[in-house]
Amino acid sequence: xxxxxxxxxxxxxxxxxxxxxxxxxxxxxxxxxxxxxxxxxxxxxxxxxxxxxxxxxxxxxxxxxxxxxxxxxxxxxxxxxxxxxxxxxxxxxxxxxxxxxxxxxxxxxxxxxxxxxxxxxxxxxxxxxxxxxxxxxxxxxxxxxxxxxxxxxxxxxxxxxxxxxxxxxxxxxxxxxxxxxxxxxxxxxxxxxxxxxxxxxxxxxxxxxxxxxxxxxxxxxxxxxxxxxxxxxxxxxxxxxxxxxxxxxxxxxxxxxxxxxxxxxxxxxxxxxxxxxxxxxxxxxxxxxxxxxxxxxxxxxxxxxxxxxxxxxxxxxxxxxxxxxxxxxxxxxxxxxxxxxxxxxxxxxxxxxxxxxxxxxxxxxxxxxxxxxxxxxxxxxxxxxxxxxxxxxxxxxxxx
Amino acid sequence: xxxxxxxxxxxxxxxxxxxxxxxxxxxxxxxxxxxxxxxxxxxxxxxxxxxxxxxxxxxxxxxxxxxxxxxxxxxxxxxxxxxxxxxxxxxxxxxxxxxxxxxxxxxxxxxxxxxxxxxxxxxxxxxxxxxxxxxxxxxxxxxxxxxxxxxxxxxxxxxxxxxxxxxxxxxxxxxxxxxxxxxxxxxxxxxxxxxxxxxxxxxxxxxxxxxxxxxxxxxxxxxxxxxxxxxxxxxxxxxxxxxxxxxxxxxxxxxxxxxxxxxxxxxxxxxxxxxxxxxxxxxxxxxxxxxxxxxxxxx
Numbered sequence: 080x081x082x083x084x085x086x087x088x089x090x091x092x093x094x095x096x097x098x099x100x101x102x103x104x105x106x107x108x109x110x111x112x113x114x115x116x117x118x119x120x121x122x123x124x125x126x127x128x129x130x131x132x133x134x135x136x137x138x139x140x141x142x143x144x145x146x147x148x149x150x151x152x153x154x155x156x157x158x159x160x161x162x163x164x165x166x167x168x169x170x171x172x173x174x175x176x177x178x179x180x181x182x183x184x185x186x187x188x189x190x191x192x193x194x195x196x197x198x199x200x201x202x203x204x205x206x207x208x209x210x211x212x213x214x215x216x217x218x219x220x221x222x223x224x225x226x227x228x229x230x231x232x233x234x235x236x237x238x239x240x241x242x243x244x245x246x247x248x249x250x251x252x253x254x255x256x257x258x259x260x261x262x263x264x265x266x267x268x269x270x271x272x273x274x275x276x277x278x279x280x281x282x283x284x285x286x287x288x289x290x291x292x293x294x295x296x297x298x299x300x301x302x303x304x305x306x307x308x309x310x311x312x313x314x315x316x317x318x319x320x321x322x323x324x325x326x327x328x329x330x331x332x333x334x335x336x337x338x339x340x341x342x343x344x345x346x347x348x349x350x351x352x353x354x355x356x357x358x359x360x361x362x363x364x365x366x367x368x369x370x371x372x373x374x375x376x377x378x379x380x381x382x383x384x385x386x387x388x389x390x391x392x393x394x395x396x397x398x399x400x401x402x403x404x405x406x407x408x409x410x411x412x413x414x415x416x417x418x419x420x421x422x423x424x425x426x427x428x429x430x431x432x433x434x435x436x437x438x439x440x441x442x443x444x445x446x447x448x449x450x451x452x453x454x455x456x457x458x459x460x461x462x463x464x465x466x467x468x469x470x471x472x473x474x475x476x477x478x479x
Numbered sequence: 480x481x482x483x484x485x486x487x488x489x490x491x492x493x494x495x496x497x498x499x500x501x502x503x504x505x506x507x508x509x510x511x512x513x514x515x516x517x518x519x520x521x522x523x524x525x526x527x528x529x530x531x532x533x534x535x536x537x538x539x540x541x542x543x544x545x546x547x548x549x550x551x552x553x554x555x556x557x558x559x560x561x562x563x564x565x566x567x568x569x570x571x572x573x574x575x576x577x578x579x580x581x582x583x584x585x586x587x588x589x590x591x592x593x594x595x596x597x598x599x600x601x602x603x604x605x606x607x608x609x610x611x612x613x614x615x616x617x618x619x620x621x622x623x624x625x626x627x628x629x630x631x632x633x634x635x636x637x638x639x640x641x642x643x644x645x646x647x648x649x650x651x652x653x654x655x656x657x658x659x660x661x662x663x664x665x666x667x668x669x670x671x672x673x674x675x676x677x678x679x680x681x682x683x684x685x686x687x688x689x690x691x692x693x694x695x696x697x698x699x700x701x702x703x704x705x706x707x708x709x710x711x712x713x714x715x716x717x718x719x720x721x722x723x724x725x726x727x728x729x730x731x732x733x734x735x736x737x738x739x740x741x742x743x744x745x746x747x748x749x750x751x752x753x754x755x756x757x758x759x760x761x762x763x764x765x766x767x768x769x770x771x772x773x774x775x776x777x778x
Contacts, residue, residue, distance in 0.1 A: 085576045093565060280560030284621065287527045287554040288577040290546055462529065 082289040086297030090272070094301055099271065103264055107313050115320045129196075132171050134160045135179035139208070142218060143179055146204045151177070163190055177201055185209045244427075251399050251426030254349055257310060258419060259392045261353060265306040266361040267381065269298055273368035273457070274377055282369075282461040291458045296450075299361050306357060348425045348435070355442040356418025359449050360384060366453035369460030387415045395419035402428040412438050414445035480504050481526065481629065481660065486535030487684075488521050495521040496532075497684035503677065505540070508651070508661040510675035512668075512770055518684040519664050520557060523631050526662075527554055539629065550579050553627030557634045557664070559618050563607030567598060570606055571620045578625035585624075592620035595650065612643045619647060623654060630654060631662045636670060648674065668767040678766070680773045687773045692766060699764045699772075701736045704743075706750060707758035709733030716749045732758060 094100050131151045135143050137158050144153055155171045163176040175191035185205055189198040207225060211218040276282045285294055363384045371380050394416060398407045402424040411420040421438045424430050481503040488496040496518040503509045513519045524530040526537055528549050537544050561570060568589055575585040593602050596616040601609055606617055615638060623630060636644045655661055665671050679689040688695055706713050709728045717723055717735045726734040743761050750756050
């Protein structure tokens with residue numbers, strides 16, 4: 080136990096001070112900041128491009144202004160509906176001049192710097208006014224009539240409303256990205272750390288001092304700690320920035336997630352499946368990392384274990400849409416794949432408890448088997464220099 | 480005492496160590512010799528428990544070497560390695576902790592080793608910024624910070640300038656004086672000869688010779704007799720010594736190989752009668768000679 084604590088404390092400090100960890104943490108923070116603030120920035124930029132001058136006859140101007148206020152920043156109004164000059168547009172620092180004429184119905188002419196923009200929306204917004212002018216029905220009444228409410232009610236479903244289902248999918252998607260990033264980035268850092276110790280030849284000194292087992296497990300424990308630390312920092316940053324960004328049509332909102340959108344089941348299953356998935360992958364990475372003689376070879380060696388994870392992530396995205404598809408249910412029990420797919424299913428549907436228990440049991444057994452195999456590989460691989468072993472030799476080591 | 484008893488180690492079809500046995504009494508310096516690929520490093524790794532022998536046993540003071548015992552051992556491998564970004568002081572302290580030291584002992588011992596090896600100016604710098612020689616000194620400190628009972632040093636002088644080599648020589652002698660049993664592997668025979676009391680020469684994974692230098696010399700059949708001046712009269716006397724063969728001559732002296740049991744007093748008396756002798760040496764074989772001959776015979 081003492082060996083484990085010594086390795087853990089030293090490795091933790093070493094890794095926290097290491098550039099890859101600091102850069103990874105920073106990239107995560109910047110990414111979250113972008114996810115959360117980019118929509119606001121884009122909206123700000125977009126609103127700047129819709130500064131308009133509104134020109135309409137006196138009886139129409141105020142009513143039109145009310146209808147268009149949500150879509151355009153109206154910087155000036157005028158009752159002069161004659162075509163403006165470019166200088167007039169420039170003088171008012173506007174990007175377009177919306178001119179409304181009223182003769183047997185409204186007619187809108189837009190004089191724009193960028194005619195490719197969707198100016199047709201102005202016509203749709205003015206439709207109630209157009210009808211109101213042509214009939215006796217009030218403009219407010221017309222606006223109400225034109226917005227027909229649609230109420231979606233779920234029957235025998237996990238969620239009671241479409242909004243709730245959409246929010247859950249967003250949360251599942253967000254957590255999946257976190258899960259994917261944490262597992263993949265940190266397990267590769269474990270691999271790099273192992274390879275660094277081997278290529279710098281310090282490994283022999285280490286295994287001469289203590290057993291390779293606490294050495295390996297100490298590394299994995301440090302990586303797990305740092306991954307959870309990263310997650311905590313990222314979520315905190317998201318909350319502090321008041322996350323409300325968008326990605327692929329889904330809301331990325333850590334603040335809302337912690338504020339009530341995310342369930343206890345999701346948090347618990349996220350942590351358990353993260354620990355299982357990360358444990359499996361990092362053990363494999365450590366075992367494989369001990370086989371390389373040059374850090375340049377890490378990329379090619381890691382492909383066989385990275386591919387299933389990438390595949391699992393894609394399957395998990397499918398699982399968010401169709402969580403109860405038989406083959407999706409089937410793959411949600413596979414080690415390395417299930418941490419992603421089962422989590423996605425738990426987030427968006429009612430997974431029977433026996434399936435969750437079976438999934439965890441399979442993954443615990445898989446973790447145990449991988450830990451033994453990786454331990455053997457690590458023990459032998461760390462002292463193995465020269466030509467890299469072939470698959471047959473690797474298998475012999477694992478079986479020994 | 481460390482007892483290595485008929486150990487064997489194979490890696491697949493490759494036999495790294497076939498049959499090696501030796502004993503290292505406590506408190507001595509032991510030289511482990513052999514050409515590259517002889518099985519020295521594998522033997523050392525088995526002693527340290529890094530590798531498990533396929534056959535045979537290794538015992539320290541009568542008990543099988545285990546993890547707890549290994550904590551009291553130290554190791555300086557041939558291939559040097561340090562955490563490049565870790566500071567010198569932290570690195571030494573880390574290995575102290577790995578070997579069971581606790582504060583304030585870690586800090587005290589780390590400081591002592593930094594001072595002893597004259598690397599104080601680098602103590603707060605990352606190891607990667609140090610020269611090869613200073614990195615070597617840091618590694619020695621890492622291997623010995625816990626004051627090991629048993630310390631294995633694989634090529635400890637390689638890459639060191641003479642000043643630093645002398646410093647390490649003094650450090651190893653200090654450790655020995657404090658009771659540490661040392662095992663040295665080196666291709667620098669003169670250093671081994673100066674440091675070690677006992678030797679074992681292995682090649683192709685097997686013992687070829689072992690014992691004290693006197694033991695090894697006793698098995699050597701001849702001695703070199705160097706006599707000056709190397710004039711004709713001297714050579715005439717030497718030619719009459721039973722079993723003597725001419726080896727070489729230079730401007731001043733002449734060398735003859737004679738049987739080890741030659742009566743050197745009688746030869747000297749004969750020479751004094753024949754010429755004005757001003758040099759007469761019966762030269763014992765050096766460790767280098769014994770090593771080369773042993774390896775040659777094995778091949």
